[in-house]
Amino acid sequence: xxxxxxxxxxxxxxxxxxxxxxxxxxxxxxxxxxxxxxxxxxxxxxxxxxxxxxxxxxxxxxxxxxxxxxxxxxxxxxxxxxxxxxxxxxxxxxxxxxxxxxxxxxxxxxxxxxxxxxxxxxxxxxxxxxxxxxxxxxxxxxxxxxxxxxxxxxxxxxxxxxxxxxxxxxxxxxxxxxxxxxxxxxxxxxxxxxxxxxxxxxxxxxxxxxxxxxxxxxxxxxxxxxxxxxxxxxxxxxxxxxxxxxxxxxxxxxxxxxxxxxxxxxxxxxxxxxxxxxxxxxxxxxxxxxxxxxxxxxxxxxxxxxxxxxxxxxxxxxxxxxxxxxxxxxxxxxxxxxxxxxxxxxxxxxxxxxxxxxxxxxxxxxxxxxxxxxxxxxxxxxxxxxxxxxxxxxxxxxxxxxxxxxxxxxxxxxxxxxxxxxxxxxxxxxxxxxxxxxxxxxxxxxxxxxxxxxxxxxxxxxxxxxxxxxxxxxxx
Amino acid sequence: xxxxxxxxxxxxxxxxxxxxxxxxxxxxxxxxxxxxxxxxxxxxxxxxxxxxxxxxxxxxxxxxxxxxxxxxxxxxxxxxxxxxxxxxxxxxxxxxxxxxxxxxxxxxxxxxxxxxxxxxxxxxxxxxxxxxxxxxxxxxxxxxxxxxxxxxxxxxxxxxxxxxxxxxxxxxxxxxxxxxxxxxxxxxxxxxxxxxxxxxxxxxxxxxxxxxxxxxxxxxxxxxxxxxxxxxxxxxxxxxxxxxxxxxxxxxxxxxxxxxxxxxxxxxxxxxxxxxxxxxxxxxxxxxxxxxxxxxxxxxxxxxxxxxxxxxxxxxxxxxxxxxxxxxxxxxxxxxxxxxxxxxxxxxxxxxxxxxxxxxxxxxxxxxxxxxxxxxxxxxxxxxxxxxxxxxxxxxxxxxxxxxxxxxxxxxxxxxxxxxxxxxxxxxxxxxxxxxxxxxxxxxxxxxxxxxxxxxxxxxxxxxxxxxxxxxxxxx
Numbered sequence: 036x037x038x039x040x041x042x043x044x045x046x047x048x049x050x051x052x053x054x055x056x057x058x059x060x061x062x063x064x065x066x067x068x069x070x071x072x073x074x075x076x077x078x079x080x081x082x083x084x085x086x087x088x089x090x091x092x093x094x095x096x097x098x099x100x101x102x103x104x105x106x107x108x109x110x111x112x113x114x115x116x117x118x119x120x121x122x123x124x125x126x127x128x129x130x131x132x133x134x135x136x137x138x139x140x141x142x143x144x145x146x147x148x149x150x151x152x153x154x155x156x157x158x159x160x161x162x163x164x165x166x167x168x169x170x171x172x173x174x175x176x177x178x179x180x181x182x183x184x185x186x187x188x189x190x191x192x193x194x195x196x197x198x199x200x201x202x203x204x205x206x207x208x209x210x211x212x213x214x215x216x217x218x219x220x221x222x223x224x225x226x227x228x229x230x231x232x233x234x235x236x237x238x239x240x241x242x243x244x245x246x247x248x249x250x251x252x253x254x255x256x257x258x259x260x261x262x263x264x265x266x267x268x269x270x271x272x273x274x275x276x277x278x279x280x281x282x283x284x285x286x287x288x289x290x291x292x293x294x295x296x297x298x299x300x301x302x303x304x305x306x307x308x309x310x311x312x313x314x315x316x317x318x319x320x321x322x323x324x325x326x327x328x329x330x331x332x333x334x335x336x337x338x339x340x341x342x343x344x345x346x347x348x349x350x351x352x353x354x355x356x357x358x359x360x361x362x363x364x365x366x367x368x369x370x371x372x373x374x375x376x377x378x379x380x381x382x383x384x385x386x387x388x389x390x391x392x393x394x395x396x397x398x399x400x401x402x403x404x405x406x407x408x409x410x411x412x413x414x415x416x417x418x419x420x421x422x423x424x425x426x427x428x429x430x431x432x433x434x435x436x437x438x439x440x441x442x443x444x445x446x447x448x449x450x451x452x453x454x455x456x457x458x459x460x461x462x463x464x465x466x467x468x469x470x471x472x473x474x475x476x477x478x479x480x481x482x483x484x485x486x487x488x489x490x491x492x493x494x495x496x497x498x499x500x501x502x503x504x505x506x507x508x509x510x511x
Numbered sequence: 512x513x514x515x516x517x518x519x520x521x522x523x524x525x526x527x528x529x530x531x532x533x534x535x536x537x538x539x540x541x542x543x544x545x546x547x548x549x550x551x552x553x554x555x556x557x558x559x560x561x562x563x564x565x566x567x568x569x570x571x572x573x574x575x576x577x578x579x580x581x582x583x584x585x586x587x588x589x590x591x592x593x594x595x596x597x598x599x600x601x602x603x604x605x606x607x608x609x610x611x612x613x614x615x616x617x618x619x620x621x622x623x624x625x626x627x628x629x630x631x632x633x634x635x636x637x638x639x640x641x642x643x644x645x646x647x648x649x650x651x652x653x654x655x656x657x658x659x660x661x662x663x664x665x666x667x668x669x670x671x672x673x674x675x676x677x678x679x680x681x682x683x684x685x686x687x688x689x690x691x692x693x694x695x696x697x698x699x700x701x702x703x704x705x706x707x708x709x710x711x712x713x714x715x716x717x718x719x720x721x722x723x724x725x726x727x728x729x730x731x732x733x734x735x736x737x738x739x740x741x742x743x744x745x746x747x748x749x750x751x752x753x754x755x756x757x758x759x760x761x762x763x764x765x766x767x768x769x770x771x772x773x774x775x776x777x778x779x780x781x782x783x784x785x786x787x788x789x790x791x792x793x794x795x796x797x798x799x800x801x802x803x804x805x806x807x808x809x810x811x812x813x814x815x816x817x818x819x820x821x822x823x824x825x826x827x828x829x830x831x832x833x834x835x836x837x838x839x840x841x842x843x844x845x846x847x848x849x850x851x852x853x854x855x856x857x858x859x860x861x862x863x864x865x866x867x868x869x870x871x872x873x874x875x876x877x878x879x880x881x882x883x884x885x886x887x888x889x890x891x892x893x894x895x896x897x898x899x900x901x902x903x904x905x906x907x908x909x910x911x912x913x914x915x916x917x918x919x920x921x922x923x924x925x926x927x928x929x930x931x932x933x934x935x936x937x938x939x940x941x942x943x944x945x946x947x948x949x950x951x952x953x954x955x956x957x958x959x960x961x962x963x964x965x966x967x968x969x970x971x972x973x974x975x976x977x978x979x980x981x982x983x984x985x986x987x
Contacts, residue, residue, distance in 0.1 A: 050526040050535070051526060055527035059535070106582065125645065129654070173532070173602055173606065175605050181603075
């Protein structure tokens with residue numbers, strides 16, 4: 036592994052790779068300004084922080100390879116906390132690469148992944164959650180994820196973690212203060228208060244842990260798996276949702292053999308829509324393989340869209356599929372309602388408008404009822420009932436109602452640290468209830484604090500402890 | 512067509528699209544600073560030119576969407592000559608798009624293609640050749656093209672054009688000065704000098720026109736088409752050059768059916784290497800189609816690599832292919848020299864080193880001689896003789912010896928304007944020789960000047976004329 040030697044001055048192409056008007060090559064480190072100075076046509080040694088200079092980038096033979104704008108950020112007032120020089124050159128692949136190479140020849144080292152952010156962290160310009168938020172912000176796939184990342188970048192998660200830490204530290208301080216007098220047991224009243232306070236903290240941490248599933252959804256999106264017996268209209272549904280002819284639709288059973296996947300955006304959320312081959316007895320090898328793959332997709336799916344044919348009675352194949360499904364994450368879709376007799380006369384449907392008659396359900400009746408929590412009636416062919424389907428998908432997407440102001444954890448690392456912290460916390464609560472020696476309780480609480488520190492990356496508990504104890508009178 | 516309204520303040524994502532640490536959204540126009548001010552958390556109205564400020568980009572609801580660095584460039588000291596604000600946000604696709612949209616909601620218009628550069632031109636910050644050089648620099652595919660573009664960006668081409676213009680203008684001035692005295696014919700001596708001078712300018716312009724073919728090569732690269740009879744080792748040669756197994760090689764005739772294309776870089780130059788199906792009587796439909804395509808590629812190729820089997824006599828198929836080739840752009844390659852008896856004992860060849868024994872040609876003798884200007888002997892299988900082949904390719908690549916300091920035209924537009932300018936110039940020379948009335952000659956020379964002006968984009972001849980005539984005494 037290459038080492039993250041902090042003494043080196045590092046260089047990287049900081050803009051996306053490709054063709055554009057401008058690219059940025061960025062230097063950070065103690066020699067950033069002097070390296071930039073040697074490859075630039077103008078003297079920038081005395082350039083004020085946060086100011087730009089226009090000149091030429093010079094090759095090793097002192098020939099100009101590109102005109103460029105240099106911007107200097109002097110330590111500690113820069114992203115990394117070190118001297119930074121940004122070189123804005125023309126945004127071609129080759130020219131950007133050339134300027135980057137020139138910085139290396141002049142003494143910089145190619146930065147490793149995340150090394151700028153790592154230095155920002157090591158120089159305490161940002162904490163770990165903020166560092167992670169930068170990557171989340173850059174790779175955000177929808178605006179909710181973007182806002183969650185921005186929240187985290189602003190330090191909202193860190194603030195919450197620090198609140199937990201502060202409350203626990205106060206309790207540790209109280210317990211440790213009483214350690215000096217081991218013969219004096221805690222009053223029942225204070226013991227109850229301690230248990231109560233710790234339990235509240237435990238509940239709050241658990242609540243934060245629970246946001247992880249939504250955070251994961253925000254970051255990665257959800258998979259929507261379309262399943263159903265042969266010829267119920269699975270591929271027609273996929274095409275209707277995607278508003279294009281992705282899947283080949285015929286009335287021949289088993290037309291779809293491959294598992295088809297498409298990205299889908301509904302109300303800013305990202306989904307992966309998966310059309311499967313029908314799950315049934317296969318007549319040949321290719322179909323068998325298709326069915327095997329469908330079963331795997333079904334198992335992994337976040338939400339299952341079960342398609343049923345409303346124009347016929349349920350059959351053995353339908354029932355076999357039912358059995359495999361988790362009803363909590365399934366939406367039962369009665370398709371082909373256009374083939375049913377409506378109770379009232381409907382206006383003619385003109386494609387491709389999505390028609391959403393109010394209380395559609397009341398107007399058509401399927402041949403059977405089924406016992407699923409989430410049921411919609413649609414006509415994939417006529418694009419009816421899709422809006423109702425979309426709201427049902429949305430309802431199943433988030434466990435809690437996601438608000439952009441809520442703090443959501445999106446990193447598995449955070450979840451693990453929170454759960455580990457909870458373990459120690461809950462052990463401490465239990466021990467407290469059972470009058471176990473306070474030394475042990477204090478140790479558990481400190482372990483709990485340490486786990487929380489891992490999220491932020493700095494061990495701030497010492498600071499808090501010091502500040503608390505400094506309020507104690509001397510000799511105590 | 513959308514209009515390039517110069518009064519609008521324009522906005523664009525100026526860095527390549529993708530994921531990176533930083534992206535830039537750039538505003539240019541009279542409202543650039545006030546628009547940026549409304550969407551930024553800090554007051555930048557009074558920010559000095561070329562200085563940066565750190566803050567948050569605010570959405571329409573005044574919520575921060577990203578932290579950003581703003582850099583202000585005040586008119587006229589900016590790229591476009593207008594006020595420019597650069598917003599450096601985090602380099603994600605979505606976040607960059609979001610910041611861009613916010614600038615539009617705040618009153619900017621999405622810039623059209625090249626609109627920033629167009630404004631730089633309209634505000635006389637750069638001339639047309641420099642504007643074109645920016646695009647060439649960004650899309651340069653090799654370092655020679657990059658250097659040529661940088662030369663042009665620095666104004667070397669414009670300077671050359673202006674030199675031509677100045678010389679012609681001086682002659683026009685001389686002729687026009689004599690127009691006032693139509694009865695006085697030019698002395699033979701001055702006439703000869705004029706013809707001489709104009710002919711020299713004509714020669715120099717022609718020389719510049721001739722650089723276009725090399726300029727085109729620099730920009731676009733060349734195609735290298737491998738042809739030859741069946742089983743001479745065309746695909747083996749392709750694999751040897753590419754140093755990988757791109758083409759499927761067997762000893763079955765007609766293994767290659769498709770036309771295979773691969774990019775190749777030799778000494779910084781870009782080539783497209785094309786492996787063709789053998790051109791012969793096809794035994795089936797797929798082969799027939801392959802051969803048809805091969806013929807088309809062969810016709811369009813810049814350089815043809817004719818592969819011959821040195822271990823057998825030339826046959827009818829070889830000869831049929833010969834006839835189709837332009838010997839000036841063909842390299843005849845005797846392949847399979849490993850199958851020939853060497854005159855002296857060679858050291859064992861260890862793959863994959865390219866072995867280049869000195870005067871390889873003298874040591875092995877092919878069964879036949881052929882009458883081509885460019886001939887090499889190789890063993891694709893043992894990777895022998897390739898360096899000699901590469902130098903021969905390089906020799907055929909450029910008409911003239913390309914030096915990075917030479918001025919090369921790379922735009923067809925320049926070539927056309929130069930040729931048009933030449934037409935008028937040569938007509939003027941001819942008319943001068945034939946003692947045609949000087950009025951006509953002056954008109955032709957002015958037309959010639961106008962064509963040259965088209966290259967730079969500004970009509971500078973008026974300026975030159977004024978400066979010349981101002982040196983004349985009054986009344987003349």
